[in-house]
Amino acid sequence: MKFIVSSTLLLRQLQAIGGVINSSNTLPILDNFLFVLDQDKLTISASDLETTMTAKVEIIKSEKPGSIAIPSKILLETLKTFADIPITFTIDTKSTFSIEIFAGEGKYKLTGHNAEEFPKTPTLESSSSLEIDCNIIADAINTTLFATGNDELRPVMSGVFCQLSSENFTFVATDAHKLVRYRRTDCKSEESASFILPKKPLTQLKNLLAHEDSKVKIEYNTTNAFFEFGNYNLICRLIDGKYPNYEAVIPAENPNKLTIERIPFLNSIKRVSIFSNQSTHQVRFKVNGKELTLSAEDLDFSNEAKERLTCQYEGEDMEIGFNSKFVLEMLNIISTDEVCLEMSAPNRAGLLLPVNNENKSEDMLMLVMPVMLNS
Amino acid sequence: MTIDAKQMEKQIIHMDLDTFFVSVERLHNQKLIGKPVVIGGTSDRSVVASCSYEARQFGIHSAMPMKMARNLCGDVIVIRGDMEEYSKYSKVVTEIIAEDAPLFEKASIDEHYIDVTGMDRFYGTLKWSQYLRKRIIRETGLPISMGLSVNKTVSKIATGEAKPNGELYITNENTQPFLFPLSISKIPMIGTKTYQILRSMGISTIRTLAQIPLEMMEKVMGKNGIIIWKKANGIDTTPVIPYSERQSISTETTFETDTIDIHHMKNLLISMVEDISFQLRKKGKLASCITVKIRYSNFDTHTMQRHIPYTSFDHILIKNTQELFERLYTRRMLIRLIGVKLSGLVGGTHQVNMFEDTPEMLNLYMAMDKMKKKYGSHAVERAVGMRERRE
Numbered sequence: 001m002k003f004i005v006s007s008t009l010l011l012r013q014l015q016a017i018g019g020v021i022n023s024s025n026t027l028p029i030l031d032n033f034l035f036v037l038d039q040d041k042l043t044i045s046a047s048d049l050e051t052t053m054t055a056k057v058e059i060i061k062s063e064k065p066g067s068i069a070i071p072s073k074i075l076l077e078t079l080k081t082f083a084d085i086p087i088t089f090t091i092d093t094k095s096t097f098s099i100e101i102f103a104g105e106g107k108y109k110l111t112g113h114n115a116e117e118f119p120k121t122p123t124l125e126s127s128s129s130l131e132i133d134c135n136i137i138a139d140a141i142n143t144t145l146f147a148t149g150n151d152e153l154r155p156v157m158s159g160v161f162c163q164l165s166s167e168n169f170t171f172v173a174t175d176a177h178k179l180v181r182y183r184r185t186d187c188k189s190e191e192s193a194s195f196i197l198p199k200k201p202l203t204q205l206k207n208l209l210a211h212e213d214s215k216v217k218i219e220y221n222t223t224n225a226f227f228e229f230g231n232y233n234l235i236c237r238l239i240d241g242k243y244p245n246y247e248a249v250i251p252a253e254n255p256n257k258l259t260i261e262r263i264p265f266l267n268s269i270k271r272v273s274i275f276s277n278q279s280t281h282q283v284r285f286k287v288n289g290k291e292l293t294l295s296a297e298d299l300d301f302s303n304e305a306k307e308r309l310t311c312q313y314e315g316e317d318m319e320i321g322f323n324s325k326f327v328l329e330m331l332n333i334i335s336t337d338e339v340c341l342e343m344s345a346p347n348r349a350g351l352l353l354p355v356n357n358e359n360k361s362e363d364m365l366m367l368v369m370p371v372m373l374n375s
Numbered sequence: 376m377t378i379d380a381k382q383m384e385k386q387i388i389h390m391d392l393d394t395f396f397v398s399v400e401r402l403h404n405q406k407l408i409g410k411p412v413v414i415g416g417t418s419d420r421s422v423v424a425s426c427s428y429e430a431r432q433f434g435i436h437s438a439m440p441m442k443m444a445r446n447l448c449g450d451v452i453v454i455r456g457d458m459e460e461y462s463k464y465s466k467v468v469t470e471i472i473a474e475d476a477p478l479f480e481k482a483s484i485d486e487h488y489i490d491v492t493g494m495d496r497f498y499g500t501l502k503w504s505q506y507l508r509k510r511i512i513r514e515t516g517l518p519i520s521m522g523l524s525v526n527k528t529v530s531k532i533a534t535g536e537a538k539p540n541g542e543l544y545i546t547n548e549n550t551q552p553f554l555f556p557l558s559i560s561k562i563p564m565i566g567t568k569t570y571q572i573l574r575s576m577g578i579s580t581i582r583t584l585a586q587i588p589l590e591m592m593e594k595v596m597g598k599n600g601i602i603i604w605k606k607a608n609g610i611d612t613t614p615v616i617p618y619s620e621r622q623s624i625s626t627e628t629t630f631e632t633d634t635i636d637i638h639h640m641k642n643l644l645i646s647m648v649e650d651i652s653f654q655l656r657k658k659g660k661l662a663s664c665i666t667v668k669i670r671y672s673n674f675d676t677h678t679m680q681r682h683i684p685y686t687s688f689d690h691i692l693i694k695n696t697q698e699l700f701e702r703l704y705t706r707r708m709l710i711r712l713i714g715v716k717l718s719g720l721v722g723g724t725h726q727v728n729m730f731e732d733t734p735e736m737l738n739l740y741m742a743m744d745k746m747k748k749k750y751g752s753h754a755v756e757r758a759v760g761m762r763e764r765r766e
Contacts, residue, residue: 176729279721279722300722321724345734347727347737347738349735367729369447371723371727372725372740374724
């Protein structure tokens, strides 16, 4: 097996898929990239058994097809140091698995592993498929990913719930304290389906989709999902289990509606929360007529902050506490000039919604649960 | 060398409230003054937590079983004690010290160390400390003794010698003349066991102890031997560690008679957790670590802890406590004591969970806490715990 490739091109593709590799693996072969040379096409793969990513790399010249597993760390570190130069790989894929790399005046030798040891990429059987614009998927992931949970006892909530129907397409994420529902009406599927995608492949997709402007082909069955776009594809195992009935917790009617400019609101919360307890980040929201007062305190350090903002408000005066970190994350993701915070009672969910969203086919709902206030 | 030594020389004050619990009780009930009083559980199995000087004349001392105390003095007045009340007074004392002192450590409910090194450039340290002591006595009405010296150990011994209600100043030059004639039992850290070992070696005064070769002390008592020897020579470099808010809430129950009644213990745990989780909510705190402790009848003590997401809710804490207890109590042996501790505390209130917490339950907690705040922490509680408490 022999090929010549541009160092920057190879590095870029390796870095694009390298995020899949775990820092510590029980199976040593997973510390490697799989290189498969087929005529004049080179594909590289990385896997953690749950998720496998593959990228195509343009090569300058190739001889003798073959495949080999190359240790990822040493390869990445070497490639990072090169300027853009052609690199020649000469590999014995049969017995010694020795890899010789020629770059400029340098010659480097390392030992790879038999490509047969690398876990086989699963193939999707009895799958359904659809095509969606890259930027829609990217938006959906960006909007929901932060709200996923980390609780090992509830694995379903560590992923993003995807629902396809003939009317729309919905992404939902929640950790039981906050919830995001991102719905698009400009994107439909002939058949209804739902599955839970794990956090890790979504993080990988998020990074790559930002630079693509084509369509993503999505294939799925009951156990796996497959994404293909540009020079990449990704296959991941779905999270098995029943997603909680999230619709039941979204309040149908929250009569107290607070409308406020997003950026000043965000900046005020950011400032006030510096003075809150740094483990719980609790900030008190008090609405009195057209005035919103934000306050926070950290008794351990005698820190205290209070800030007043004007807002539009319809409903009864009320006081409610939130974890400011959640509200800030949400305000950072919403892009409209104004937002609306809909509330009902101090111990019930608040809804944060964009106001006058220019994208009419986008329906974004963010729900944040309050913290109990000490009266 | 002398300049260095001078710069190194510290000035540490040790303040100790005399018979603290008894003094607080005497503030509330003047009739107790001049009488033998002990604070502690009223049952035979409990121990003396504090005793008045009058009681000490009968040979009563703290940590003595109540039964023995009663035997020594038939007229002794036993008071159940109210830790909450004592904490309140202790806090007042700490606040007074905090107002004036540059650096202080709250070593226990009735003891404080204050580092006044370098203060003599502005005030006389002795004068300053005398003023502080008088202020505490004036504002709280509690007797307090004080020792001022070059390190924590000597100050503490000095306080011990100054009691009751006195003060003692030991300069660097006087450290050894002061320590040497005293009994070794005056050194903090020397308990009954160590005392017996040292006495069996023929050591009775600090002077003798200080002259024992260091190697020999190490051989007999290991690392602690070195520390004790240093203390005997008036050497102690441990710093005064600034006072900080306590970071755990705990409770323990010692049974009247050792028990293996699991059902009873589990129910008792419920009532104990209810108690401390209410304290938690009252203080506006959340806990992230829960520890269960059991002591078997042979005094073997075992603990087990678990980290949980921040919470202050009874039902979550109770569930975790019971699970921990079940895992911890595996030997079918009589149990003497059970305890629960909540730690990893942070300021804050419960974050509502959209799937687990119903508005009805949140309202219930708020209503219960309101009642408890108004009518006391036992105004409303779970029926299982209530019965156990009565039994």
